[in-house]
Amino acid sequence: MTGQKKFKLTIELIPATAWFSSLYRIYKNSNQLSKWRRIKKELFEREGRRCWICGRENVRLEAHEFWEYDDEKHIMRLVAIHHLCDMCHKIKHIGFWCYTVDGRKLMEKAGLTREDLINHFCKVNKCTREEFEKHEEEAFKIWRERSKYKWKIDLGKYDPNKKEN
Ligand SMILES: [Zn+2]
Numbered sequence: 001m002t003g004q005k006k007f008k009l010t011i012e013l014i015p016a017t018a019w020f021s022s023l024y025r026i027y028k029n030s031n032q033l034s035k036w037r038r039i040k041k042e043l044f045e046r047e048g049r050r051c052w053i054c055g056r057e058n059v060r061l062e063a064h065e066f067w068e069y070d071d072e073k074h075i076m077r078l079v080a081i082h083h084l085c086d087m088c089h090k091i092k093h094i095g096f097w098c099y100t101v102d103g104r105k106l107m108e109k110a111g112l113t114r115e116d117l118i119n120h121f122c123k124v125n126k127c128t129r130e131e132f133e134k135h136e137e138e139a140f141k142i143w144r145e146r147s148k149y150k151w152k153i154d155l156g157k158y159d160p161n162k163k164e165n
């Protein structure tokens, strides 16, 4: 890893070769959305109605999937799910929101700009804009590298084929 400071809120880009492997999609495509709803309900009970990263309350919360990447074996493992506010969540997936046509249109519709996201990032991480730029650049570098490979998906304890206990 680089000598960058550890941020509370980071950009985590899903490799382009694994874009459609979210747990939500997997549940949706296999008619198991009730399981997704249960995960959300459990999160509310365990973590309250606030953003897991910045702590904002009284905002719409979106469940975000946290993945770990094995860059040697090319396995990505789902390690956690937490509720994030829309600003923290948009930063996680900034590649979509700021660098695709669809994302930009939706941002515009929501009255948001890339500047708003940067301001949120800097506020949450108590960092400078320069540090944001560096972090973003690094995130895209990792993303380009990871997007060269096909990833094996490990859903860990969230695997829908796993027996329930
Ligand atoms: Zn937040």
Ligand SMILES: [Zn+2]
Binding pocket: 063, 064, 065, 089, 092, 093
């Ligand atoms: Zn997400």
